[in-house]
Amino acid sequence: MGTASVQADKVVNVRLSESEHTLLKAYCASLNRSMQDVLRDFALMQIQKQRFCCRLVRSLMAEHGIEQDPRVSKPCYGYACYYCSHAEACTAGETDLLYIPRQEIRELVTEESAFIFDFDGSSIDNPVQAG
Numbered sequence: 001m002g003t004a005s006v007q008a009d010k011v012v013n014v015r016l017s018e019s020e021h022t023l024l025k026a027y028c029a030s031l032n033r034s035m036q037d038v039l040r041d042f043a044l045m046q047i048q049k050q051r052f053c054c055r056l057v058r059s060l061m062a063e064h065g066i067e068q069d070p071r072v073s074k075p076c077y078g079y080a081c082y083y084c085s086h087a088e089a090c091t092a093g094e095t096d097l098l099y100i101p102r103q104e105i106r107e108l109v110t111e112e113s114a115f116i117f118d119f120d121g122s123s124i125d126n127p128v129q130a131g
Contacts, residue, residue: 014039031082042079048072074098 016024028035048069051057061068070093071077080099081087089095101109101117109117 033082044069045078049077 024035024038028038031038047057047061049072051061051068052072060066069077069091071081071090074090076084076099080101081090083101083105084090085100085102086095086097090097106117
C-alpha cells in the first residue's frame with residue numbers, strides 16, 4: 001500500500017451509484033491516493049484475508065504467482081494500514097508491530113472507538129468502565 005501506482009496491464013471498470021462514486025472520490029482524496037489504487041488495495045486485501053481459510057484461494061494465488069502479503073496474519077490488516085505509523089515497514093515484512101495510528105489522525109477518531117486508539121499500539125480491549 002505504498003504511494004506509487006502499480007503498473008498493471010489490465011483494467012477493470014466498476015459501476016457505482018453517483019453517491020458511492022462521490023464518497024469513494026472524497027475518501028481517496030483524503031488519503032491522497034487514486035481511486036484505482038484504493039480499490040485495488042481493498043480487493044486484494046480481502047482476497048489475501050480469505051487465503052487464510054480457503055484452499056481455493058490458496059490454490060488460485062499459487063497458480064497466478066501472487067505472494068502472500070506479510071501483513072495478512074495481523075488483526076489490524078486492512079484500511080488501518082493507510083493510517084499506521086509503520087505501514088511501509090509492515091508492508092515490507094520488516095516489523096511485527098501491530099497498528100499504531102499516526103498522531104495526525106487523532107482528531108478523526110470517534111468517541112466510541114477512542115479506546116482502540118491509545119496511540120502507542122497497546123490498546124486492544126475495550127476498557128473496563130468504573131463504578
